[in-house]
Amino acid sequence: MNIAKRIKNAIQALKGQTVELNDKELLEWLGISTTNYKAVSEVTYYTCLKLLAETLGKMPLKYYQQTERGRIRADPTTAGILMSVRPNPYMTPTTMWTTVEQNCQHYGNGYIWIRGKFLPARYGGQYQIMDMWPMQSNYVTPIMDDVGIWGGEGKLYYRYSDPRTGKQYLFKDSEVMHFKTWYSLDGFMGESVRSILSHTVDGANASQRYMNQLYENGLTARMAMQYTGDLSDEKVKKLQKKFADGLSGPQNAGKIVPVPIGLTLTPLNVSLADAQFFELRKYSALQIAGAFGIKPNQINNYEKSSYSNSETQQLAFLVETMSYRIKMYEEEINGKVLMPDEIADQKFYKFNERSILRTDSKTQMENLSKAVNNGIYMPNEAREYLDMPAADGGDVLMVNGNYIPITQVGAQYTKGGEGNADD
Template identity: 35%
Template sequence: MITKFFEKRETASYSDVELAMLKAFGIDADGYQTEEALKEATYFTCIKLLSESVAKVPLYLVKETEVGNVRQNKEKLFQILSLRPNPYMTAIDFWRALEINRHHLGHGCAFIEKDRQGNIINLWPIELKNLTIDNAGLISSRMKNKVLVTYTEIGNNTEQYCLYEDIIHLKSFSSNGINSRANREMMQKTIDTASKSQKYLNDLYKNGLTNKAIVQLTSDNKEEKFLRTVQEKFDRLYSNTGRIFTVPAGYNVSTMNLTLADAQFEQIRRMSISQIASSFGIKMFQLNDLKDTNNNSLEQQQLSFLVDTLLILFESIEQEADWKLLREDQRSSGQKCRFNTSVMLRTTAQTQADILTKYVTAGIYTPNEARLMTQMMAKDGADELVVNSGVMKLKDLGKDIAGKGVK
């Protein structure tokens, strides 16, 4: 027996009359849809920032040795991870697609294609449809493969099946460690409010910044035939596609909309933007909101973005790749998949020069290692660590190199 992890949700439905009434008052009753969220500017920008921030950091296959991590350039998996996961995608395209699906759909997945010997050939982005688990549960199940994956691949909407060990699975918000929910589901009301506010502005500009108005007949005649005749006459003579019309005698016109100031539109919209950004771990300065930012705090916020937001994304990819893409003997030999997060810490030329100078003079980097970090060629004789000879222990003051006293 099996149990599906994805639950089905019901949506509200309206009659034609109710839809017409809601539309007349400017209310969108179409409901919250998957793709509609991406049309909201803040939501789209946050997902774009996260996916590109992860994709631009290279993922390497390295081997842990006594002298540090050494890149395994000659391994096929090295090229798959950092250059070409499959013949049709660069590494940036691949990891960006997985991160977009992780945050927008709740699951960023890729199918692991292997040859007959078990070697990895390609990695293919897929869309996860269902996770089916043995009814006995993950702990009590006696089956070798306890989870079955239902997915669709690029260019083919037909559902296909594979085992859980055959996919890379990057999760968004998960309370059970297996199934996860998309950020748009957790922040549905806030994102929906932001979408509605943008739609309101669009409609306002479309109407020439003119508010809705009610045209009311001042006559007390209530006969249906008479009212229908008056309505048709007004529509024929005065209603048109223009923005200005003449109000006939006997009619009263009054607006029915609040102004943007009265509705505190700016404050509400800024609050929605802040809530959406915080749910993704995006800083407000990254959304071009520099109201509470100065030059001193900007660098700290960038470091905070790396530590508080991106680090857990990097770690999740590294752990999943280590387990799914490496064999047991490879892990035992010290091989692992690691992001080069140092590219995120690039600063101005002056700051970089100060940092590298301190590392070299302190004996942490060799001069050649510092030159390589600035994209310069190595020089002969610059592979040795150097230190400032003017630094010595306090107890050695008054002694020469041979240990003899100096007068």
């Protein structure tokens, strides 16, 4: 659409006359974007979301108790069974934790509604958790009741607008597990990488769209058409269409098109190499991954990686990125799910991060053997780690019989355990 037509349509709109409301160029000229490009469609952003969400979903949640003898596995509770077996009739724990972490990273906050009820007095009169439901973060609004509108001055509530039914619900703070990203200036709400680095993510999306257009046009550049003489607008449009149909598109790649005398086609596009397109695209990808705490090898950038280097980067990801996320989840779960008597008995929930630290079978067997031989693991504990049943006599710690306490070094050389070593 040329500028004259744009102005004409704008004037018609002001006069209330009919205009081309679906004209893409007119809407964009008026500042109305006609295209909704999702951040998740950018491959680096999508990869980072996938890696973080799946990493959390891989780790099983365990229920422990701290005793005088150390940490032991505690008897399962209703809440523990929900979070480790089936949180609701439609989801597995893997699906629930993956969904919450994806919402948390994409929107800055993730929420789980803990649905429960108080049992009658004849059944103990305690609060019982029935099931757990992740909520879409863009439909949740935290509300601080500063004046006591709902009878709780200074308390936090969560309003949820169900996108399927349109109904609205109001939940107490104790009924909602609220997970957030590290970037939170007020401690209540988190900010997502998408909103903080919106320009970087949009730029990466724009570069992807540019590549798509190049492929759609058969990797042909835009051209200027030079001709002699005076042609009407109608004939110019016919020429444009003729050469556009003959040169653009993957079906015309490498095709020879005859050009009449007096007509010249000159490419206008700057080459990708001159624009350092791929270098800038790679730099943007590393910036997005770095903001998420993702290492270069995890987004398939192996330029400066070796096998051992990649293994080190994977360990660094678990320590530097996921350890914070795991600790934050554990604290929120223990703060919202544990009952007062469980807290008094020093019971707690903990993710098993060892499930994502598994090595090859040879290294795994060597490590377990060393742990058993040095009295760190009991044989049955090592067998449990390998998903093998317990064996009789395997609940004892064993060490090498040649080991002695450091305070008795040299005593083995004395006669009858007495005297000097020189006797």
